[in-house]
Amino acid sequence: xxxxxxxxxxxxxxxxxxxxxxxxxxxxxxxxxxxxxxxxxxxxxxxxxxxxxxxxxxxxxxxxxxxxxxxxxxxxxxxxxxxxxxxxxxxxxxxxxxxxxxxxxxxxxxxxxxxxxxxxxxxxxxxxxxxxxxxxxxxxxxxxxxxxxxxxxxxxxxxxxxxxxxxxxxxxxxxxxxxxxxxxxxxxxxxxxxxxxxxxxxxxxxxxxxxxxxxxxxxxxxxxxxxxxxxxxxxxxxxxxxxxxxxxxxxxxxxxxxxxxxxxxxxxxxxxxxxxxxxxxxxxxxxxxxxxxxxxxxxxxxxxxxxxxxxxxxxxxxxxxxxxxxxxxxxxxxxxxxxxxxxxxxxxxxxxxxxxxxxxxxxxxxxxxxxxx
Amino acid sequence: xxxxxxxxxxxxxxxxxxxxxxxxxxxxxxxxxxxxxxxxxxxxxxxxxxxxxxxxxxxxxxxxxxxxxxxxxxxxxxxxxxxxxxxxxxxxxxxxxxxxxxxxxxxxxxxxxxxxxxxxxxxxxxxxxxxxxxxxxxxxxxxxxxxxxxxxxxxxxxxxxxxxxxxxxxxxxxxxxxxxxxxxxxxxxxxxxxxxxxxxxxxxxxxxxxxxxxxxxxxxxxxxxxxxxxxxxxxxxxxxxxxxxxxxxxxxxxxxxxxxxxxxxxxxxxxxxxxxxxxxxxxxxxxxxxxxxxxxxxxxxxxxxxxxxxxxxxxxxxxxxxxxxxxxxxxxxxxxxxxxxxxxxxxxxxxxxxxxxxxxxxxxxxxxxxxxx
Numbered sequence: 001x002x003x004x005x006x007x008x009x010x011x012x013x014x015x016x017x018x019x020x021x022x023x024x025x026x027x028x029x030x031x032x033x034x035x036x037x038x039x040x041x042x043x044x045x046x047x048x049x050x051x052x053x054x055x056x057x058x059x060x061x062x063x064x065x066x067x068x069x070x071x072x073x074x075x076x077x078x079x080x081x082x083x084x085x086x087x088x089x090x091x092x093x094x095x096x097x098x099x100x101x102x103x104x105x106x107x108x109x110x111x112x113x114x115x116x117x118x119x120x121x122x123x124x125x126x127x128x129x130x131x132x133x134x135x136x137x138x139x140x141x142x143x144x145x146x147x148x149x150x151x152x153x154x155x156x157x158x159x160x161x162x163x164x165x166x167x168x169x170x171x172x173x174x175x176x177x178x179x180x181x182x183x184x185x186x187x188x189x190x191x192x193x194x195x196x197x198x199x200x201x202x203x204x205x206x207x208x209x210x211x212x213x214x215x216x217x218x219x220x221x222x223x224x225x226x227x228x229x230x231x232x233x234x235x236x237x238x239x240x241x242x243x244x245x246x247x248x249x250x251x252x253x254x255x256x257x258x259x260x261x262x263x264x265x266x267x268x269x270x271x272x273x274x275x276x277x278x279x280x281x282x283x284x285x286x287x288x289x290x291x292x293x294x295x296x297x298x299x300x301x302x303x304x305x306x307x308x309x310x311x312x313x314x315x316x317x318x319x320x321x322x323x324x325x326x327x328x329x330x331x332x333x334x335x336x337x338x339x340x341x342x343x344x345x346x347x348x349x350x351x352x353x354x355x356x357x358x359x360x361x362x363x364x365x366x367x368x369x370x371x372x373x
Numbered sequence: 374x375x376x377x378x379x380x381x382x383x384x385x386x387x388x389x390x391x392x393x394x395x396x397x398x399x400x401x402x403x404x405x406x407x408x409x410x411x412x413x414x415x416x417x418x419x420x421x422x423x424x425x426x427x428x429x430x431x432x433x434x435x436x437x438x439x440x441x442x443x444x445x446x447x448x449x450x451x452x453x454x455x456x457x458x459x460x461x462x463x464x465x466x467x468x469x470x471x472x473x474x475x476x477x478x479x480x481x482x483x484x485x486x487x488x489x490x491x492x493x494x495x496x497x498x499x500x501x502x503x504x505x506x507x508x509x510x511x512x513x514x515x516x517x518x519x520x521x522x523x524x525x526x527x528x529x530x531x532x533x534x535x536x537x538x539x540x541x542x543x544x545x546x547x548x549x550x551x552x553x554x555x556x557x558x559x560x561x562x563x564x565x566x567x568x569x570x571x572x573x574x575x576x577x578x579x580x581x582x583x584x585x586x587x588x589x590x591x592x593x594x595x596x597x598x599x600x601x602x603x604x605x606x607x608x609x610x611x612x613x614x615x616x617x618x619x620x621x622x623x624x625x626x627x628x629x630x631x632x633x634x635x636x637x638x639x640x641x642x643x644x645x646x647x648x649x650x651x652x653x654x655x656x657x658x659x660x661x662x663x664x665x666x667x668x669x670x671x672x673x674x675x676x677x678x679x680x681x682x683x684x685x686x687x688x689x690x691x692x693x694x695x696x697x698x699x700x701x702x703x704x705x706x707x708x709x710x711x712x713x714x715x716x717x718x719x720x721x722x723x724x725x726x727x728x729x730x731x732x733x734x735x736x737x738x739x740x741x742x743x744x745x746x
Binding site: 040041042044045046047070071075078079080085086087296297299313314315317318320321322324325327328329331332 | 413414415417418419420443444448451452453458459460669670672686687688690691693694695697698700701702704705
């Protein structure tokens with residue numbers, strides 16, 4: 001590694017949109033970037049080599065909550081860490097477990113210390129604190145470790161939000177203290193709900209810590225999407241200029257474009273993989289539901305402007321047939337296409353920012369992504 | 374194609390075991406061979422390129438019954454045939470639909486003309502005759518077309534078997550008349566149940582027809598496996614010497630070895646792919662159930678003597694974890710291993726026959742395959 005882990009170099013800008021490079025222990029990441037989600041040590045339906053070679057994925061995400069429950073970070077550590085366990089030698093970002101504790105588990109008991117919760121699988125009691133979350137993520141051998149935060153429901157009262165922001169800040173200090181692994185980068189998470197002033201207040205707190213990156217958290221909890229866009233538009237570019245900015249759990253191709261325009265560098269979302277398995281595909285001509293009867297005898301590729309494995313080798317009729325008959329190949333081909341599409345969207349965004357054609361590209365994407373076929 | 378479609382050249386023998394080459398329109402097949410089953414235009418969990426490059430598959434099977442019901446051979450024909458539809462450019466063998474009509478569908482009405490049945494999917498009425506089966510298989514563009522036969526339940530009365538054999542022979546004559554596609558090879562199917570004399574009587578009938586290959590049908594219908602082996606042992610080598618011999622729907626790795634020893638050249642079976650998805654794996658050290666607790670932290674590969682993608686890149690602990698969490702990658706990795714294993718079994722059998730070490734290899738396999746880990 002010729003450059004220091006955590007190094008963040010901006011290569012070009014267009015308005016608030018940036019093209020940059022982040023150095024991690026397992027290699028460099030070119031931003032803007034989308035990170036496919038590998039919840040339980042696998043990006044569903046994909047092999048690591050396919051992610052790298054067919055999709056162009058540069059970094060993937062692992063879920064601390066899920067891996068803690070199964071198989072357990074102790075086992076993964078014994079087996080040489082998450083990279084070796086899942087056969088992926090590129091960068092990995094792990095979330096803190098906070099979001100899943102709040103969205104998946106039952107019977108939570110919050111305290112200053114942390115969160116006691118019951119597993120959504122077998123109901124067994126678990127406890128996660130900032131220190132525990134750091135230990136798990138360090139045991140996994142994560143390249144980018146997320147601070148343990150509280151994730152609020154939507155909507156929440158301003159007083160409740162402010163209380164939670166303060167807790168998240170105290171937890172960040174404890175996360176920072178506990179994260180001692182020098183190969184890993186710790187990112188702080190800005191909370192504050194959808195209110196601009198609260199969000200800025202949280203940003204002041206969180207970004208006052210000296211950390212290699214920052215995220216906007218607390219989205220994808222049921223809020224109206226236009227409110228998220230309005231807020232991200234106002235706050236993203238106020239995050240530290242010389243650090244990567246990560247918008248957690250977002251979103252559609254349109255969300256990516258609008259958020260890159262607002263100054264965001266990194267994204268993750270289960271959307272492209274999840275909807276692929278349900279037969280929904282993103283294309284340069286808009287969103288497609290592959291089960292539609294009109295595709296029954298259609299010999300044409302899903303997306304004539306796409307050069308992914310799926311679009312190169314199969315007809316819409318084949319995708320429809322294998323989807324309707326519940327074949328695994330349908331999940332595979334649809335996932336390959338959607339992830340390839342997402343990675344193309346950010347790759348072309350980067351190129352446009354560097355080439356000085358960002359506004360043109362952005363407007364073209366907005367026009368395309370608001371169509372439905 | 375430098376050699377005539379249907380050409381069958383024996384390259385070596387050891388006792389009744391043979392190593393040969395069969396020329397089809399889509400290329401040559403080296404026997405003994407195992408044919409992965411691609412029921413509904415996909416070998417479950419696999420891509421065609423993986424079958425070719427990772428597994429070494431030379432020919433795959435398609436199911437006439439399933440493809441007739443969904444998406445329909447008319448659609449596949451319009452789209453350029455089964456090879457193009459499913460992106461597989463190697464040889465394809467299709468069964469006649471007979472076996473599935475008898476095992477899957479309800480409310481069958483048999484007549485001299487054919488079988489009326491209701492779809493196992495939506496209950497709709499269908500009719501398959503020898504002529505209809507040939508039309509479907511020709512529309513699919515199959516390289517090896519199986520004659521339409523009656524498949525009896527086990528056990529059946531000798532008088533019933535004899536009646537059925539005669540019908541199967543009449544249907545073969547009609548199949549032969551109807552199969553007019555010069556790129557395809559028609560194989561006849563010997564029936565006759567488990568009785569030696571009846572089986573030989575059927576063989577006399579079926580093999581009196583001038584056809585490029587013959588199969589033993591009517592197995593895998595619940596009969597005790599040792600009775601099948603006894604019968605195959607007695608009859609396989611009496612099938613025409615200069616034609617490929619195909620044992621339909623069989624079997625375990627042990628079944629393959631014993632049947633190759635009896636003179637069989639070709640096999641197909643859903644077993645390796647089906648049990649893979651259920652976590653059962655065949656190895657050179659015996660059968661393995663991957664979900665066993667002892668593999669929880671096991672860093673070693675599934676089969677240290679195997680060089681498949683799965684055994685090269687993943688631990689037993691990872692295979693167990695992804696199987697228990699229901700991840701698609703588990704079906705993929707397990708299927709890759711099992712199919713690779715089956716293809717290795719027949720590839721090494723071929724080599725042993727040609728090298729004059731068949732008996733040694735056979736005995737070693739029998740010893741290995743009767744172990745359970």
